[in-house]
Amino acid sequence: MTEAGRLLYEHFGYQSFRPAQETLISALLEGRDALGIMPTGAGKSMCYQIPALMLPGITLVISPLISLMQDQVRALKAAGIRGAYLNSSLTWKQYLLALENARQGVYKIIYVAPERLESEEFLEFARSVEISLIAVDEAHCVSQWGHDFRPSYMTIAPFVEKLPRRPVLAAFTATATPAVRDDILTHLSLREPEIRVTGFDRENLTLRVLRPADKMAALQEFIAQHPEDSGIVYCSTRKQVERVTEKLRESGVSARAYHAGMSERDRRENQNEFLFDRVRVMVATNAFGMGIDKQNVGFVVHYNMPKNMESYYQEAGRAGRDGSRAECLLLYGPGDVHTAEFLIRSSLEGLEPETARRRETMEMEKLEQMKRYCFTPGCLRHYILGYFGEDSPERCGTCGNCMARQNIFAALRAGPRRKTGEKSLYELLRSIRKDYADRSSLPPELIFSDRTLQAMASEKPQNEHDMLQIPGVSPVKYQMYGKVFLKAIQRNSHRRSGLE
Numbered sequence: 001m002t003e004a005g006r007l008l009y010e011h012f013g014y015q016s017f018r019p020a021q022e023t024l025i026s027a028l029l030e031g032r033d034a035l036g037i038m039p040t041g042a043g044k045s046m047c048y049q050i051p052a053l054m055l056p057g058i059t060l061v062i063s064p065l066i067s068l069m070q071d072q073v074r075a076l077k078a079a080g081i082r083g084a085y086l087n088s089s090l091t092w093k094q095y096l097l098a099l100e101n102a103r104q105g106v107y108k109i110i111y112v113a114p115e116r117l118e119s120e121e122f123l124e125f126a127r128s129v130e131i132s133l134i135a136v137d138e139a140h141c142v143s144q145w146g147h148d149f150r151p152s153y154m155t156i157a158p159f160v161e162k163l164p165r166r167p168v169l170a171a172f173t174a175t176a177t178p179a180v181r182d183d184i185l186t187h188l189s190l191r192e193p194e195i196r197v198t199g200f201d202r203e204n205l206t207l208r209v210l211r212p213a214d215k216m217a218a219l220q221e222f223i224a225q226h227p228e229d230s231g232i233v234y235c236s237t238r239k240q241v242e243r244v245t246e247k248l249r250e251s252g253v254s255a256r257a258y259h260a261g262m263s264e265r266d267r268r269e270n271q272n273e274f275l276f277d278r279v280r281v282m283v284a285t286n287a288f289g290m291g292i293d294k295q296n297v298g299f300v301v302h303y304n305m306p307k308n309m310e311s312y313y314q315e316a317g318r319a320g321r322d323g324s325r326a327e328c329l330l331l332y333g334p335g336d337v338h339t340a341e342f343l344i345r346s347s348l349e350g351l352e353p354e355t356a357r358r359r360e361t362m363e364m365e366k367l368e369q370m371k372r373y374c375f376t377p378g379c380l381r382h383y384i385l386g387y388f389g390e391d392s393p394e395r396c397g398t399c400g401n402c403m404a405r406q407n408i409f410a411a412l413r414a415g416p417r418r419k420t421g422e423k424s425l426y427e428l429l430r431s432i433r434k435d436y437a438d439r440s441s442l443p444p445e446l447i448f449s450d451r452t453l454q455a456m457a458s459e460k461p462q463n464e465h466d467m468l469q470i471p472g473v474s475p476v477k478y479q480m481y482g483k484v485f486l487k488a489i490q491r492n493s494h495r496r497s498g499l500e
Contacts, residue, residue, distance in 0.1 A: 004029075004050050011053070011079040018043045020196035024170070025050050027194035028133060034170045035139075035190060037181065037197040040317035044172040045072065048135035052109045053081065057130030057167075058102065061111045062156060063137045064148075067271070069111035076109060085111040086122070089264075099125050114141075114152035117159040126159075131167045134160065136188060139171035140310070143183030145362065148311075157189045169193075174317060175200065175310045178389050200313070200388045204320045207380040208400030209373070211332045218331055219244070219301060220251050223281065226327070229298025230274070233283045234315055236304035236339050244303055245283040258284035286311060295322040301329045305336035305374055307344060308366035309387050312373075332374040340367050377401060377480050404435065405484070425492050426457040432488055436481060447481055448472060460489055 004025055008014050017025075020036060021043055027034045028051040038044050052059035063069050069085035076083035084098050084107045102110055102125065116122050134156075136142070142153040160166060169191075171184050185193070212218035219233065233248075235241045238259040248255040256270040256279045273279040275294050282288060286306070300319040306312040312330070320326030344363045348356040369387065376383050381396040395402050430444075430453060437444040448456075452472030461467045467478055467486050 003054060007050055007053050008046065011081060012046065014046075017046070020198045021046055024194060024196055028168055028170055029054060031168055033168060033190040033193035035181070035184060035193045035195045036170070036172045037176050037195075038172065038174065039198065039200055039202055040174045040314060040321065042174075042198055044137070044174070047172065048133065048170050049076070049081070049109065051133055052135075055132035057132035058107065059109045059133040059135060060126075060131055060167075061109060061135045061137055062114050062117070062153075063111050064114070064141055064150060064153075066113070067267075068137075069113075072111060081109065082107045083109040083111070086116055087111075087113045103129055114150065114155055117152075117155050123159070123162060127162070127164055131163065131165075133168045133170065136169070136171040138173055139184045139188070140173040140176050140180050142171075142187045143176075143180040144359070145177065145179040145183055154187060157187060160189070175314050175388065177310075177387070200385055200390055201381065201392065202317060202320065203398075204323055204325050205316065206325065206327045206398055206400070207316070207384070208327065209330045209332060209380065210400075211374070215303060215331045215333055216244070216247055219303060220248070220253075222299075222301065222329060223248070223253055226299055229280075230277060230294070230296055231281050231299035231301065232288070232297060232315075232318060233281060233301045233303055234306070235283060235285060236306075236336070236343065238285060240303065241283050241285055248281060248283065253281055254279050255281040255283055258282055258288040260285065260287045286315060294318075296324075297321065297326065298324070299327040299329065301331065303331055304339060305330065305332050305370060307340045307363065308370055309373065309384065310366075312370065313384055313388075330374065337367070337371060340370075375480075425460075425489065426453060428488055428492065429453045429456055429485055432485060436484075448477070448485070456485060456489060460493055461486060462490060462493065 004022070005017070008017065019042075020038060024034045024036050024047045028048070034047070036044055036047055038047075048059060048061065061072070063072070066085075066087050066089050069087060070089070073083045073085050084102065086095060086098055090098065099121070101107060112122070136153075136156060138148070139153075141148050141150040142156070143149060160169065169188060171188055171190065171193075173180075173184070176184065181195075181197075184190070210218055223231070233244060233255075235244055238261045241257050241259045245255050245257040256273055258267055258270050262270075270279070270282070271288070274282040277296075297319045300316050302312065302315070306315065316328040319328055341364070344360065344367065347363075348360055351359065373380070373383055373387075379393075379395045379402050380399040381402075382392050382394055385392040395405070397403075397406070429448075430450075433444050433447050433453065436447050449472055452470060455470045455472070456467075459466070459470060461470060464478065464486070467473050467482050468475065473482055
């Protein structure tokens, strides 16, 4: 067993490394920079915590959230590792004491907020000690193309340049498009780094999108179908969090709320109730979840459509971290777009006009891509992986859309209920429409009108060109729904001609 493997087992109880961990750890121990893009639950923290134990000096971990730092340090102490955090939750006296302890070599790992790097007191401390490694967590925050750009992350590279000796740099994030990866490499000034992208696919997650007429009823029904599971329900606004929490508790669901408008004490209490399984459902804004290491989350529901795919997939990825099957459900409503647009524009207040204009254009495009996800009739997994630049089969067979498609074709293979006559084909087309309508919570006539279905049954189109001649079948509707109807008509014609 290697020294890294021994430490992995002694401190964290794991018998072996996960994909990419050992490669990244080896690179850092050899003095090379590294970039790890690894989905939630892939073990990013191990990639810098193990080297921190083996390198001679201190490891600085730059992290964006106070709650994330506190949870990480608590976990380190439980593993027998000396760690500390330096952030605004400390009093000035506590902060100075922590710095002095660090100078004396008490801590191997210190978590700091990026804003702290601009402090003269901290810079003086950093120049006076041996820093072997700087790890940048949630590295996508350095990119203006990312979903959570934070200007304070731009201070990291200048901070490193002020140190008497450049330490090894490592950057980690769960989600990053190619443009974001390029920004991470550039803005952090990584030098010929070892880059590992372990893939964005989480095969144990079942992805679903519903567009229900009554979101609360759909949510309550979904939770009732998972009586033993712990889960997170994400809402776009604090008001929505309070309302959903109240409704769930009225229906007998053990639920707590979490949002930035609550006191630190209340947030901490509710978070602990959820982490220690005394509460089954956490209803929260996106302020909850980053760095939360709860392995047994059986479902994540988005009560509102997020602003972008990065946020959605990162939050959905908090389900099934133990590798067990878990469900990720998005409940879309027309008002979600307006809410997202409002949140985007609110986030731009105070920026220079030209900067605000560029960011608004970019954020609105991301929102449009998120909306397309909610309406695609294709494979949801394929859509997500394609967004992040990863090739994948056109059908996964396990997402909500793929399973609905399989159900439709199972019905087609069973054949029409009536043996002969055009009426049986018409009824078959109506049953397919009903399946789409039930799954999407759309009025059936919005998919195809009865008159259009009657024309299909009468004309029996056999290819795309024929379908587009049917009144009511536009190119857009053909791409969204028409292919399945065409397949049904073709199969019906083959049966009647004895080809099947």
